[in-house]
Amino acid sequence: MTKVHFIAVGGSVMHQLAIALKNKGYQVTGSDDEIFEPALSNLKQAGILPATMGWDESRITPDIDSVILGMHARADNPELIKAKQLDLKIYSFPEYIYKESLQKKRVAIGGSHGKTTTTAMIMHVLKQAGTKFDYLVGARLAGFSQSVNITDAPLIVCEADEYPASVIEKRPKFHFLHPHIAVLTGIAWDHINVFPTYDNYLEQFAIFLHTIEKGQTLIYNSTDPELVKLVNAEGGHLNLIPYNVPEHTIVNGTTTVTFGDHSAALEVFGDHNLLNMHAARLVCNQLGIDDAVFLKAIATFTGAAKRLELVGKNDHCAIYRDFAHAPSKVKATMEALKEQYPQRKLIAVLELHTYSSLNADFMVQYQGAMDKADVPVVFYSSHALEIKRMPNLEPDVVAQGFGRTDLEIFNKRDHLLAFLDKQQYDNTNLLLMSSGDYEGLDLNSLKKYL
Incomplete structure (x- = not known):
């Protein structure tokens, strides 16, 4: 054994x-x-x-x-x-996944953001289509009891991130998977504690492309100019399939997407989700699933946990939570809500929680990220700074970084809640973005605003 x-x-x-x-x-x-x-x-x-x-x-x-x-x-x-x-024999997590999947067709979903949702969409469709597959995904998904499954299935779908693999193997995890089908969703520099410069970060994606054998397939987001430049420079040995935001309409808060003769009304919304879905569709096409089957399945996809997840709603207000913390993701999440509900006021709360987002030098990267918010709020915990052994972050540095003089800034949870209690929620959406938990805030308690 x-x-x-x-x-x-x-x-x-x-x-x-x-x-x-x-x-x-x-x-x-x-x-x-x-x-x-x-x-x-x-x-x-x-x-x-x-x-x-x-x-x-x-x-x-x-x-x-x-x-x-x-x-x-x-x-x-x-x-x-x-x-x-x-x-x-000592393995990091991704090295062992590769060892277990040597005889399988490997699909790897990489990129700075959208990995989890794209992976989840592919998994949802494959399950609906009755395809046997193994998987590795970084969130809890409806219909799946685990976030990792290793069996004798002929296919494995992996969320493939760029963090170091282990204490003795500092290379990024996605360098070990050697996929037959790869997705890159976009490149947006973050995690400056791991990748001190943008060039260093970009280099990891170039290396990833060279870990894929000649003639294998790369599906990439052609709306990201940095990614397009990288693919043109480093991906010539691959079968390249670009994707963009697919044809769609939004009526009464519902997005309907169309591929050729087939359409489906979606449970999810926003250009970033439509991009993720287009990537998922192209992967499924490569795996033999046609658009009719794909759209029927994707119509019932409700999202991955904490990814633009609905906390609660009524006829005039909705409360969402999102894992967004990197500047590009914060921007995309707010744009999605504004496009879906153009008439509603948007109260947007961002918790600064990662090493990058709590770093004064990184703050300029957030310039303009919260411009779509009618009421922009930033929260960060003094306790989080202590745990990470980081220096104090001055509110004026935060305000300057985001480029908004009307930015509300709090570093005590009680003060944040007192502010939210005073807001009017008629014809309004409330969005909470964080990779943390606002010092243990029970988001369901915010349903009192509905």
Whole structure:
């Protein structure tokens, strides 16, 4: 029996892979210094929750076939040191996914934004069409009990991000997948703690293109000039398929999309979602699914968790949450709401939560990002700055970065809520954008405004 050990098994995606391999019939063990919900309950239910927390080199034995190293394991981890001493095979998460999918057709969805939604759309359609496939996606999706599944299916669909693979493998995760079909949704520099310059960030995408074998397919967003320039320079060895915003209409808040003779009314909206959907359609076409089948399935797609997700609505007001934090995504999300509801006022709240967004030097990247908001609000937690060991961020630096003198800025949750309580919500949409949680704010509590 194949024996696999996870170092730092409690990660949001790591624990899902551990469960998937257990379901496949592998003998799976794991360790971590702390495990939080929902990973704790999920691992317990699967019978692979470590008996004790912490690292123990005695867990590492010569009969282990593969050691999979999680992102927050450090280089001095005693289990990692023992695994090296025993000369065991040590994999980062994406390296192991590649190992498990050598005999499969591999689809990889990369890009600075839209990866999760595009991947989710492809998965939704494949499931509706009855296609057997494995997957890796970075969010909870309706209709899928896990975010990772590894079986004997002939196809795998992977969300492929550009973050480093592990503490001993600093290359981006998407460099390891070597897809037969790849998507690039766009390039927008972020994560300056990982990629200190734009050129350094761009280089990772150039390398990605060269990890794809000659003659394989690249589906890319032709509305992104930086991406088009990169593809023209580095993608000549590939079968190139560009995509753009497809033909569509918006009537009474509902978007209907058309491909040839086939149309479908959608549950999702916004140019960024239409671009994601066009990429998903082209991938599905490559996998043998025609437009009629695709549109019938995509009409029932309601979105990935936290991606322009509806919290609640009535006839004159809607409340949405979105994972947006990078400047380009913030801009796209607000443009989507303004296009869908042109007559409604937009109160937009952005939480600065990532290393980049809390960095004073990066703030200029947000210039104009919130111009579509009628009431623009920025929130950031002093606690988040402390945890990340970053210097204090002055409100005037934030206001200058965004380029709006009317920007409301708060760094205490109570002050933010007091401000929201005073707003009028008739003929208004409220949008909350963050990769964090506003210091534990229960977004469902905001339904009182409806």
